[in-house]
Amino acid sequence: MNVHKIAVIAGDGIGPEVINEGVKVLKEVAAIAGDFSFQFTYFPWGCEYYLEHGKMLPDDGLEQLMKFDAVYLGAVGYPGVPDHISLRELLLKIRKGFDQYVNVRPVKLLQGAPCPLKDVTRDQIDMVVIRENSEGEYSGAGDWLFKGKPEEVVLQTGVFSRKGTERIIRYAYELARKTGRTLTSISKANALNYSMVFWDQVFEEIGQEYPEVETNSYLVDAASMYFVKQPERFQIVVTSNLFGDIITDLGAAIAGGMGLAAGANLNPERIYPSMFEPIHGSAPDIAHQGIANPLAAIWSASQILDFFGHEVWGAKVLDVIEQAMVDKKVLTPDMGGAASTEEVGDEVVKILSALQ
Amino acid sequence: MNVHKIAVIAGDGIGPEVINEGVKVLKEVAAIAGDFSFQFTYFPWGCEYYLEHGKMLPDDGLEQLMKFDAVYLGAVGYPGVPDHISLRELLLKIRKGFDQYVNVRPVKLLQGAPCPLKDVTRDQIDMVVIRENSEGEYSGAGDWLFKGKPEEVVLQTGVFSRKGTERIIRYAYELARKTGRTLTSISKANALNYSMVFWDQVFEEIGQEYPEVETNSYLVDAASMYFVKQPERFQIVVTSNLFGDIITDLGAAIAGGMGLAAGANLNPERIYPSMFEPIHGSAPDIAHQGIANPLAAIWSASQILDFFGHEVWGAKVLDVIEQAMVDKKVLTPDMGGAASTEEVGDEVVKILSALQ
Numbered sequence: 279m280n281v282h283k284i285a286v287i288a289g290d291g292i293g294p295e296v297i298n299e300g301v302k303v304l305k306e307v308a309a310i311a312g313d314f315s316f317q318f319t320y321f322p323w324g325c326e327y328y329l330e331h332g333k334m335l336p337d338d339g340l341e342q343l344m345k346f347d348a349v350y351l352g353a354v355g356y357p358g359v360p361d362h363i364s365l366r367e368l369l370l371k372i373r374k375g376f377d378q379y380v381n382v383r384p385v386k387l388l389q390g391a392p393c394p395l396k397d398v399t400r401d402q403i404d405m406v407v408i409r410e411n412s413e414g415e416y417s418g419a420g421d422w423l424f425k426g427k428p429e430e431v432v433l434q435t436g437v438f439s440r441k442g443t444e445r446i447i448r449y450a451y452e453l454a455r456k457t458g459r460t461l462t463s464i465s466k467a468n469a470l471n472y473s474m475v476f477w478d479q480v481f482e483e484i485g486q487e488y489p490e491v492e493t494n495s496y497l498v499d500a501a502s503m504y505f506v507k508q509p510e511r512f513q514i515v516v517t518s519n520l521f522g523d524i525i526t527d528l529g530a531a532i533a534g535g536m537g538l539a540a541g542a543n544l545n546p547e548r549i550y551p552s553m554f555e556p557i558h559g560s561a562p563d564i565a566h567q568g569i570a571n572p573l574a575a576i577w578s579a580s581q582i583l584d585f586f587g588h589e590v591w592g593a594k595v596l597d598v599i600e601q602a603m604v605d606k607k608v609l610t611p612d613m614g615g616a617a618s619t620e621e622v623g624d625e626v627v628k629i630l631s632a633l634q
Numbered sequence: 635m636n637v638h639k640i641a642v643i644a645g646d647g648i649g650p651e652v653i654n655e656g657v658k659v660l661k662e663v664a665a666i667a668g669d670f671s672f673q674f675t676y677f678p679w680g681c682e683y684y685l686e687h688g689k690m691l692p693d694d695g696l697e698q699l700m701k702f703d704a705v706y707l708g709a710v711g712y713p714g715v716p717d718h719i720s721l722r723e724l725l726l727k728i729r730k731g732f733d734q735y736v737n738v739r740p741v742k743l744l745q746g747a748p749c750p751l752k753d754v755t756r757d758q759i760d761m762v763v764i765r766e767n768s769e770g771e772y773s774g775a776g777d778w779l780f781k782g783k784p785e786e787v788v789l790q791t792g793v794f795s796r797k798g799t800e801r802i803i804r805y806a807y808e809l810a811r812k813t814g815r816t817l818t819s820i821s822k823a824n825a826l827n828y829s830m831v832f833w834d835q836v837f838e839e840i841g842q843e844y845p846e847v848e849t850n851s852y853l854v855d856a857a858s859m860y861f862v863k864q865p866e867r868f869q870i871v872v873t874s875n876l877f878g879d880i881i882t883d884l885g886a887a888i889a890g891g892m893g894l895a896a897g898a899n900l901n902p903e904r905i906y907p908s909m910f911e912p913i914h915g916s917a918p919d920i921a922h923q924g925i926a927n928p929l930a931a932i933w934s935a936s937q938i939l940d941f942f943g944h945e946v947w948g949a950k951v952l953d954v955i956e957q958a959m960v961d962k963k964v965l966t967p968d969m970g971g972a973a974s975t976e977e978v979g980d981e982v983v984k985i986l987s988a989l990q
């Protein structure tokens with residue numbers, strides 16, 4: 279039997295609460311399917327670990343994770359630990375260390391999901407954002423000169439390599455070709471006169487190899503506007519690390535809120551484990567109350583299923599999330615319900631097993 | 635009599651069409667007020683000029699503009715002239731050359747303006763975004779190495795100086811104090827580990843001098859989400875050049891569309907002329923049809939009035955824009971009407987003179 283070994287980093291705040299439900303759903307799917315199973319190993323890394331050990335994870339953390347097929351991450355972040363530590367030293371470290379250069383973020387308005395936009399129908403919000411996830415604006419390169427002096431100046435350098443830019447754009451073209459959908463690049467060459475001129479050039483170059491793919495190119499400012507005004511313009515979207523970060527939160531906002539947004543951090547070559555996460559934060563304000571919405575974590579569980587080749591099951595989990603929202607019987611407070619995190623997970627499991 | 639000398643760069647596409655209406659409104663206001671007047675001088679700079687002369691404006695362009703109290707800009711951009719030329723070499727050149735380091739962009743949902751958001755009332759969208767306008771991500775610093783080779787790498791460096799960061803943040807604190815409103819900083823320290831850590835630090839430092847100002851700080855991704863979900867969180871907003879670019883287009887989207895969005899590029903010390911512009915583009919697709927919406931250009935005319943100390947008149951022009959939208963009789967097609975650009979301008983003038 280096919281055993282998928284998953285490293286679980288439940289993390290901080292609501293992380294463990296929502297991840298529990300995702301694990302529950304994955305176990306149920308495996309039990310029903312019968313021809314594969316999951317083995318979960320938990321790692322207590324995150325901000326509590328940091329407060330005790332002075333680091334977010336042990337020095338050989340990545341080595342330990344290498345033994346797994348995937349990482350399932352809850353959320354990191356904690357009042358008292360600066361974000362640029364908690365996130366750079368865990369989330370971003372894994373993304374980079376495991377060369378998870380593709381960040382796949384579906385922006386799809388499921389039936390029953392709350393939408394803040396007037397005059398938008400369900401089928402008008404249905405895209406997949408492919409975000410560059412390993413370099414660019416997030417390279418971490420920079421300098422801080424003349425600290426504390428009047429001439430103090432701080433530099434932050436985005437690093438766009440040919441290899442890094444080509445591979446993400448190529449991944450997006452492949453996906454567009456495979457799915458027969460349009461591909462939109464989001465950049466900003468009119469202001470970022472090196473990086474984004476290069477990005478646009480590579481987008482055009484690679485496009486030569488995919489004459490059958492219909493393409494568009496938007497400035498990031500215009501794209502933000504269209505996400506709100508005409509989201510139907512977008513199908514497959516490819517963009518840089520920072521723009522992808524902004525645009526996918528905006529995507530989450532229009533497609534049901536952060537309670538529903540999932541992301542896969544892929545190393546497509548499968549040399550390193552890939553990582554799956556709800557994209558919301560650790561939400562310390564509602565932690566330990568058992569009211570966090572687990573649907574984003576469950577959606578990322580469905581991405582895990584897809585990744586291991588169980589796309590039929592991945593799609594079923596998504597259908598079940600949709601059905602739970604349409605039923606409206608068991609939803610957390612952020613979606614207008616009164617259910618607990620656990621009850622939502624149980625409901626998803628219940629609908630799943632009733633499918634049999 | 636107080637004569638305000640305005641350099642008009644009507645620019646490309648719909649630029650001249652909308653600017654005409656703004657000029658018309660300013661003339662009317664001066665005629666009614668009686669104690670000040672405008673003198674308009676036109677400069678034919680932009681992409682057509684570029685196609686003829688190989689440059690967007692003459693070499694002594696800025697010198698020529700120095701003789702004026704303000705610049706009133708339509709829009710630049712033209713198919714066939716790359717954006718990174720047309721915009722960097724005119725719009726951005728003036729912003730930088732005249733040290734117009736404050737970009738003031740109101741995001742205010744006027745009565746009658748179309749809003750794409752459900753469940754949002756007019757008073758929930760009422761902010762002023764103060765965007766850093768002279769450096770940061772737009773510094774233009776970078777490098778392009780190993781061109782065409784596999785090891786090709788492109789660098790884009792954001793430059794954040796103490797002086798530049800302090801002055802914009804201080805400007806925003808002053809405005810917040812003067813108006814008694816909250817101040818929200820938008821940054822991204824968890825990923826941009828030099829520039830935005832510095833930004834947050836300066837925001838906190840300067841805050842010491844303004845204990846009476848209530849402050850917030852959001853990550854740019856979260857802020858984008860809240861613009862759509864809870865815009866009432868924002869009153870005065872201060873942010874970097876790139877984030878301000880993105881967030882104000884998003885602001886325009888929620889507050890009536892690009893047809894209504896205006897921006898002032900200020901050199902607060904008045905050593906150099908300031909520049910006023912609708913923030914929409916040159917929209918070549920609808921140029922020369924006389925159907926472009928002039929309300930953004932008229933709104934920026936109201937910012938000109940404010941800037942010269944005629945705030946009472948500035949506010950009146952805004953009221954008149956609002957009244958025209960509530961009346962719904964004379965609006966351009968993008969706002970659901972059938973009027974021409976000129977008819978909208980005439981209507982605004984008519985309502986203005988009826989105020990007497």
Ligand SMILES: CC(C)[C@H](C(=O)O)[C@@H](O)C(=O)O
Nearest residue numbers: 365366369523557824825855
């Ligand atoms: C937490 C933060 C560093 C991260 C990012 O900016 O990538 C997050 O916002 C995300 O989108 O996954």
Ligand SMILES: CC(C)[C@H](C(=O)O)[C@@H](O)C(=O)O
Nearest residue numbers: 468469499721722725879913
């Ligand atoms: C045209 C472009 C360079 C400009 C910018 O990015 O600043 C525009 O989008 C704006 O917001 O004024």
